[in-house]
Amino acid sequence: MRKINTRDFRIATRTTSRDINRRITLNLIREHQPISRADLARRMNVTRGIVSVLVQELMDQDVIYEGVTGETLRGRKPTFLHIRTHDRLAIAVDVRFSKTYLMLCDFAGRQLALETYDTIFSPSAFVKDLALRVRRMAKNKAFRAGCEGIGIVVPGMVDQRTGRILKAPALGWTGVDIRDRIVAMTGLPVQIENSARACALAQLWLERGDSRTHSFAYVTISDGVGVGVVINGELLRGHDYLAGEFGHLPLNVDGPRCMCGARGCWEAYTSNLAILSRYFGWDLSELSPKALRDSGKHPFSILELIELARAGDAKAVGALEASARFLGLGLATIVKAINPDCIYLSGEIMNGWDMIEPIVRKGLSERALTEAGARTPLRLTAAQDYPRLKGAAALIAAPTFAAPRVA
Numbered sequence: 009m010r011k012i013n014t015r016d017f018r019i020a021t022r023t024t025s026r027d028i029n030r031r032i033t034l035n036l037i038r039e040h041q042p043i044s045r046a047d048l049a050r051r052m053n054v055t056r057g058i059v060s061v062l063v064q065e066l067m068d069q070d071v072i073y074e075g076v077t078g079e080t081l082r083g084r085k086p087t088f089l090h091i092r093t094h095d096r097l098a099i100a101v102d103v104r105f106s107k108t109y110l111m112l113c114d115f116a117g118r119q120l121a122l123e124t125y126d127t128i129f130s131p132s133a134f135v136k137d138l139a140l141r142v143r144r145m146a147k148n149k150a151f152r153a154g155c156e157g158i159g160i161v162v163p164g165m166v167d168q169r170t171g172r173i174l175k176a177p178a179l180g181w182t183g184v185d186i187r188d189r190i191v192a193m194t195g196l197p198v199q200i201e202n203s204a205r206a207c208a209l210a211q212l213w214l215e216r217g218d219s220r221t222h223s224f225a226y227v228t229i230s231d232g233v234g235v236g237v238v239i240n241g242e243l244l245r246g247h248d249y250l251a252g253e254f255g256h257l258p259l260n261v262d263g264p265r266c267m268c269g270a271r272g273c274w275e276a277y278t279s280n281l282a283i284l285s286r287y288f289g290w291d292l293s294e295l296s297p298k299a300l301r302d303s304g305k306h307p308f309s310i311l312e313l314i315e316l317a318r319a320g321d322a323k324a325v326g327a328l329e330a331s332a333r334f335l336g337l338g339l340a341t342i343v344k345a346i347n348p349d350c351i352y353l354s355g356e357i358m359n360g361w362d363m364i365e366p367i368v369r370k371g372l373s374e375r376a377l378t379e380a381g382a383r384t385p386l387r388l389t390a391a392q393d394y395p396r397l398k399g400a401a402a403l404i405a406a407p408t409f410a411a412p413r414v415a
């Protein structure tokens with residue numbers, strides 16, 4: 009939904025309405041590409057002439073192109089319009105508690121190069137190292153076409169306008185500004201966002217046609233638990249960038265300590281670290297941040313635990329099933345809070361979905377209040393698709409498209 013502020017007349021200029029129309033056109037092309045001008049005019053309920061002007065402006069900006077000619081029974085053959093994504097590049101960075109992932113990709117999120125390294129917790133060392141890696145990546149042949157920016161996702165709350173990382177408990181970062189330093193050191197535009205929100209943005213950006221959902225939650229389960237919320241096609245950030253922090257809603261106020269410092273958050277029950285703790289008998293409340301970090305780098309991963317469970321290891325099955333129930337209970341909270349069309353789930357634990365699905369659904373229906381709520385579709389995204397990196401790339405690729413807003 010576009011937000012048009014009827015009380016602020018300063019914004020009601022001719023340029024504004026033109027810009028909105030251009031964004032609407034762009035969004036329609038993205039959703040329905042390849043699409044002809046005639047089809048666009050039908051969908052927008054305007055004349056071909058108006059569409060032609062808007063399309064020409066977008067072509068002049070180089071954001072769309074004309075592709076193959078379509079077939080019609082009679083009359084002029086239409087040419088189809090496409091969003092230009094294949095030769096536009098971005099660098100995507102996913103900073104996690106245990107590892108950092110860096111990918112060079114095109115605007116559709118297709119991977120051209122990928123590196124993984126241990127996360128650097130000192131902000132200034134992180135910035136220096138990142139600048140070095142970006143410079144190295146710039147030597148990649150594909151890079152020569154030009155990279156349009158760096159999208160960084162972090163596990164925490166971010167003021168996305170200023171790029172300030174307000175609080176990322178897993179990184180120990182509070183009020184950290186790294187954006188301008190990275191811009192200065194690389195010469196590229198930089199966008200920073202919460203990982204789950206970026207995933208939700210990418211979902212909006214990459215999904216198209218009839219499979220699109222308008223209100224959904226995107227849940228990422230890794231070292232922590234993040235949730236990105238989209239309502240009526242718009243990413244929800246909240247007044248102070250706190251909206252959607254379901255990972256830190258308590259399931260039990262006396263529960264294990266969470267990385268945010270509070271006790272019993274949903275995250276402390278169902279994150280990868282929580283699952284591993286259950287298996288190894290660690291007490292999350294007793295572990296220091298350093299010990300936690302080391303445990304995140306534990307050679308024994310969640311994927312191995314899933315394999316053990318599959319082979320019938322009772323302890324692994326127990327750890328997985330307990331976490332699955334908590335996952336379902338937390339999903340019920342999301343259903344009750346925003347009642348979305350569907351919930352997307354991503355993270356390594358989804359590799360064991362066939363084993364945990366009935367338990368997750370049972371947990372969900374236990375607390376979802378209504379049958380319809382319990383039936384909320386759960387859709388999985390595969391970890392090997394790097395949804396968080398796609399989210400980071402969408403920060404550079406998608407702003408022009410998603411959530412057109414007059415402000």
Ligand SMILES: [Zn+2]
Pocket residue numbers: 255256257266267268269270273275
């Ligand atoms: Zn917490």
